[in-house]
Amino acid sequence: MGLLDKLPRYLFTRRGWGMLASGAFTLAAAQVMGRRDLLTLALLLLVLPLISLAGVRLAKPRFRVYREFNPSPVETSAPAAVHLAVARTDPGSGRVAMEERLPPQFGHAPAFRFPSRSASGGVSRYEYRLSSRHRGQFRIGPVTAEFTDPFGLSLHRQAIDDGDVLTVTPAAVVLPATGLAGARGYDGVTATRVRANPSDDDVMTREYRHGDPMRRVHWAATARHGALMVRQEESVTTPEATILLDHRPGAFGGPGAATDWKRGQDGHPMATSETFEWCVVAAMSISAHLAERNYSLRLLDTGGDPAFLHSPSSPEPATEAYAGTSGLQSIAESLAAIQLSGSPHPRRDGARRNAAGRASQSHGATALRIPPDTTHEPPAFDDRLMDKLSAHRMRGPVIAVLGRITAEEAVALAPAAAYGTNAFAIVAVERPAEARSVLEVLRQGGWQAVAVDPKTQLAGAWAQFDQDPALPSAPASEVRRGAGLTR
Missing domain, CATH: 1.20.58 (Methane Monooxygenase Hydroxylase; Chain G, domain 1)
Incomplete structure (x- = not known):
């Protein structure tokens, strides 16, 4: 035996x-x-x-498999129920041993027998649960079936479907209320007076509706129209928050910030780091915090492109504006598989491959290949980003979630504080003490800025914006002279 x-x-x-x-x-x-x-x-x-x-x-039996995740997508560490329905599409019979393939991080693969005891209408239904501590996109399945002959002598195992992708989004952290909203109030709305017409008689009016206060009755227009008319000089607008998300490899690499290479759902490496993971959770939490207060959101990267342009899990990669519950859900899905990435540079492709080869040799045979789009980074905080911010000047706060930035980059970013009703910067680095000079440059430009490490509690970092108000704004030229740098 x-x-x-x-x-x-x-x-x-x-x-x-x-x-x-x-x-x-x-x-x-x-x-x-x-x-x-x-x-x-x-x-x-x-x-x-x-x-x-x-x-x-x-003579292999043929099956049809239907798989559903609930919820889908699911947040990290939250359980997701997987519902399987398996039906045989040929006239055969007999019991078949089946198994659902899972990525290693989900534990043991569930095994079951077809048909199930509760099968009805030729369809067998199964259910199991799984959860992931890491964000990403993971292929669940395929279901493999082990066939045997009527005499029980031979075996054949084969996949009977292609599997489905489960998207695991970062879970948002509850943030404390701060003075972020500024003049627009904490409820996310503001009254805006329309002063476009030079004469009070030319103010926009409409017919009186039941419930309108009498103080808004415009008597001159009432006399002209012969009907009760009220003013329309007050309208409610929705404020807009702009979030800058840094995902440059250079901002999260270097000494003391080891890059972690995770396998994506198709086996490709996903470049990330502990510090970048902190920033992803911060971006998700800030987006949820603002969406609950009726803010519309705009997410950009440090070059002015849509923040999720290179995210494989983004439903609409070219989108930069989000609003409401559906917009927040789209942000969560886009953050699920976002990674450190830049723009490829054709002239440097050979250098990238040589560097990747040297790195593989120095780290042994198990080293993963560096993706070709993570070695060259586009310019950060240049005129393209400033033009994007200027187009939405003073519509709401500007919030930057950054990795390590240089003093030159801080000088370039500092004037952007003038484009928002408030400006907040979170600089995530391995050693926050080394970012003091960068924070000083940003604060002189009008930013409220804090430096954190990956072990910092996000809620505590967010609360510092009330405890550490920004210094008075200084002209950009003074900021450059104070830093002793030129752009």
Whole structure:
């Protein structure tokens, strides 16, 4: 029995291997004893398993698999129920052993028998739960079925579907209320007076509606129209918050900030780091915090492009504006698989490959290949970004979630504080003490800025914006002179 357990199970069952062994022994006995009846028995014992093996591979049963995740997408560490429905599409019968393939981080693969005891209408239903501590996109499945012949001699295992992708989004952290809203108030709305017309008689009016206060009645327009008219000089507008998300490899690499290479749902490496993961959670939490206060959101990267332009999980990569519950859901999905990325530079492609090869040799055979789009970074905080911010000047706060930035980059970013009703910057680095000079430059430009490390509590960092107000704004030229730098 111990010897049979060591034989490969993807060809024959124990019964099949036993029959082959018996056939070989009988064949040897027939040769020694010269018995034709033993020879016939030996051939039968040897041929029958082989015929069963050929039959189970040529006449494979056909199935249809339906898989549903609830909820989908799911947040990190939250359980998701997987509902499977398996139906046979051929007239065959018999029991089949099945197994759902899972990525290693989800633990043991669930196994089940088809048909199930509760099968109805030819459809067997199964349910199991899984959860992930890491964000990303993961392929769940396929379901593999292990077929056997009617005699139980041979086995054949094959996938009966392609699997489905489960999107795991970063979970938002609840943030404390701060003075972020500024003059627009905490409820996310503001009254805006329309002063476009030079004369009070030319103010926009409309017909009186039940419930309008009498103080808004415009008597001159009432006299002209012969009907009660009210003013329309007050309208409610929705404020807009702009979030800058830094995902440059250079901002999260370097000494003390090891890059982690995670396998994506198709086996490709996903570049991230502990500090970048902190920033992803921060971007998700800030977006949820503002969306709950009726803010519309605009997410950009440090070059002025849509923040999720290179995110494989983004439903609409070219979109930069989001609003409402659906917009927040789209942000969460886009953050699920976002990674450190830049724009490829054709002239540097050879240098990138050589550097990747040297890195692979220095780290051994297990080192992962560096993706070709993560070695060259587009300019950060240049005129393109400033033009984007200027187009939405003073519509709401500007919030920057950054990695390590240089003093030159801080000088370039500092004037952007003038484009928002408030400006907040979170600089995530391994050693926050080394970012003091950068924070000083940003504060002189009008930003409220804090430096954090990956172990900092996000709620505590957010609360510092009330405890550490920004210094008075200084002209951009003074900021440059104070830093001793030129752009």
